[in-house]
Amino acid sequence: xxxxLARSTVAGKVDLLLGSGLVVPVGDALSSGGRPASRFAFQxxxxxxxxxxxxASHVRVALTDLxxxxxxxxxxxxxxxxxxxxxxxxxxxxxxxxxxxxQCPENLAGIGIGLPGPVQHATGRPVKPPIMPGWDGFxxxxxxxxxLPSPVLVDNDVNIMALxxxxxxxxxxxxxxxxxxxxxxxxxxxxxxxxQRGSDGTAGDLGHVRASRGQDIVCRCGNTGCLEAIASGxxxxxFLATQGLxxxxxxxxIALASNGNIVAIQALRQAGRDIGEVLATCVNLLNPSVIxxxxxxxxxxxxxxxxxxxxxxxxxxxxxxxxxxxILSRAGERAAIMGASQLVCQHILSPEGIEAELAxxxxxx
Numbered sequence: 332x333x334x335x336l337a338r339s340t341v342a343g344k345v346d347l348l349l350g351s352g353l354v355v356p357v358g359d360a361l362s363s364g365g366r367p368a369s370r371f372a373f374q375x376x377x378x379x380x381x382x383x384x385x386x387a388s389h390v391r392v393a394l395t396d397l398x399x400x401x402x403x404x405x406x407x408x409x410x411x412x413x414x415x416x417x418x419x420x421x422x423x424x425x426x427x428x429x430x431x432x433x434q435c436p437e438n439l440a441g442i443g444i445g446l447p448g449p450v451q452h453a454t455g456r457p458v459k460p461p462i463m464p465g466w467d468g469f470x471x472x473x474x475x476x477x478x479l480p481s482p483v484l485v486d487n488d489v490n491i492m493a494l495x496x497x498x499x500x501x502x503x504x505x506x507x508x509x510x511x512x513x514x515x516x517x518x519x520x521x522x523x524x525x526x527q528r529g530s531d532g533t534a535g536d537l538g539h540v541r542a543s544r545g546q547d548i549v550c551r552c553g554n555t556g557c558l559e560a561i562a563s564g565x566x567x568x569x570f571l572a573t574q575g576l577x578x579x580x581x582x583x584x585i586a587l588a589s590n591g592n593i594v595a596i597q598a599l600r601q602a603g604r605d606i607g608e609v610l611a612t613c614v615n616l617l618n619p620s621v622i623x624x625x626x627x628x629x630x631x632x633x634x635x636x637x638x639x640x641x642x643x644x645x646x647x648x649x650x651x652x653x654x655x656x657x658i659l660s661r662a663g664e665r666a667a668i669m670g671a672s673q674l675v676c677q678h679i680l681s682p683e684g685i686e687a688e689l690a691x692x693x694x695x696x
Contacts, residue, residue: 345371351688353377375400378440378679379433381426381479382671386488387411387447387462387514390418392425394433395672397440397680399498403429404668411447414465415474423478439481440679443671444471445488447515449533455485458532461552462515484674488667489535490526492660493519494677495669496623500661508619509660510537511626512606512635513581516559522617538563540609544601558609562602564628570598585630599631603638610639611646618651625660632659 348354354371375398384391393404405425430436448460455472472483493509505524511517516538520527527534538559545556560566564581571578574594578584587595640657662669678684
């Protein structure tokens with residue numbers, strides 16, 4: 332047999348999977364002689380996942396199946412600076428409501444949470460996040476599990492956006508870079524098919540790479556010349572305000588550009604060039620096949636993308652850009668929810684996760 336396992340062992344494990352509801356029979360296969368082989372299929376509705384996307388100014392909570400399909404969701408505008416108890420309290424309360432409405436709360440497989448700052452993935456604790464006062468070292472997992480006793484996985488929001496985008500739209504792209512451009516700038520790095528977090532969870536922090544045009548502009552991290560300080564939505568808005576335009580955030584910038592304001596359009600193109608300067612180094616270093624631009628500023632569309640492409644293709648090595656695609660996110664604002672769900676699904680459907688599930692069922696039986 333392909334697995335190297337005895338027929339009786341395979342039959343026993345299949346029986347356990349059938350008992351769990353994770354697989355269901357779908358009839359017999361065509362016989363090639365002897366008794367027809369049985370066929371089984373994965374049942375994504377056998378379990379549900381709570382996925383939470385916590386951004387700088389919003390919280391979104393969704394109930395999904397094991398394929399990541401959203402079954403129900405809730406959203407609220409809420410600043411992350413309001414603190415962990417407030418935002419995670421909303422996640423817990425929303426999660427309970429969604430589970431109760433699903434009428435199968437006992438089927439919850441796990442909870443995935445994305446946070447807009449560095450996260451120690453092993454513990455789920457934020458690590459000195461620059462825009463999250465009160466969150467440093469907070470026990471996110473423990474807080475949530477006190478109300479929802481289930482596995483809780485926490486990661487940086489851009490990492491889970493990369494997971495969501497890749498799983499939903501680029502499953503064959505083993506080397507992908509997802510760049511979020513919003514209030515801040517960051518990236519999720521997938522290399523050789525695996526999400527790369529780095530030793531301390533800060534891999535992909537593009538926003539605090541020095542850009543040549545930054546000069547002495549002070550970033551909120553305390554350094555000067557950071558990409559985020561000149562090319563994020565808020566940074567572009569600050570520049571437009573100095574030009575006499577009514578702009579306080581990225582949404583205002585996009586609105587101005589959409590209405591044909593030439594100063595806003597030029598500013599977005601320049602922000603794209605600044606981002607492209609940093610990405611050109613990433614292309615030479617990581618050689619991705621796909622760069623996806625997402626986040627709220629992706630709504631600027633080709634005004635931003637034109638600047639990115641202009642510099643990346645000019646500054647990167649020719650061989651590194653031969654097959655490179657630079658595109659806007661297809662998942663859009665749902666990328667983080669898709670990724671948070673995928674974070675849990677990959678964990679519980681991994682060989683180790685399935686073995687643990689089968690061992691639990693065997694001991695219970």
